[in-house]
Amino acid sequence: QSVLTQPPSVSGAPGQRVTISCTGSSSNIGAGYDVHWYQQLPGTAPKLLIYGNSNRPSGVPDRFSGSKSGTSASLAITGLQAEDEADYYCQSCDSSLSAWVFGGGTKLTVL
């Protein structure tokens, strides 16, 4: 049972827009901690995709964007491409646990 809740799977056709939600609580996202997103392609290590809620590291396409509101955050991917098929994880910090926490992951399928 992950501290942050994500949908197990989402899907979309090439060119479409998809969003992945990440729901937390008053001790993590709602407490003001930033949300970060990671992309894990099959058989590889995760890669930082979005940091500080909405910032993209160098090299990440602007098709990827993040937002945060209240106790939730979202990752949006526009212009879906086959290469975006991967697992996506949100991450934040939790003051009650004094720990870095992850969501359960969302598998994105490009139809």
Added chain:
Amino acid sequence: QITLKESGPTLVKPTQTLTLTCTFSGFSLSISGVGVGWIRQPPGKALEWLALIYWDDDKRYSPSLKSRLTITKDTSKNQVVLTMTNMDPVDTATYYCVHRLGGIYAFDIWGQGTMVTVSS
């Protein structure tokens, strides 16, 4: 360019102690704000943060595993070592070494990971 690489046994027996070493390059763990941590991922499951050590030797542990974990650093060797005692088959996972992005509680660089199987 920052790189991290994990090393250690691929197979351990139940009740044994696991020792993993992270050897890194491209940064110094003596610089203010820098941190190196460990994250694991059981096969087909989600990521789980384990531990992190800061440049000033401040150490943080997952509350659920704190009694079993020890993280140390050797700045001169550019290494961070994680030990986990009393290994169990549920600890079978890929273990990743990560660099904490300075000033932000995110992990910007990941090692390739090392798969550890716990079995008799």
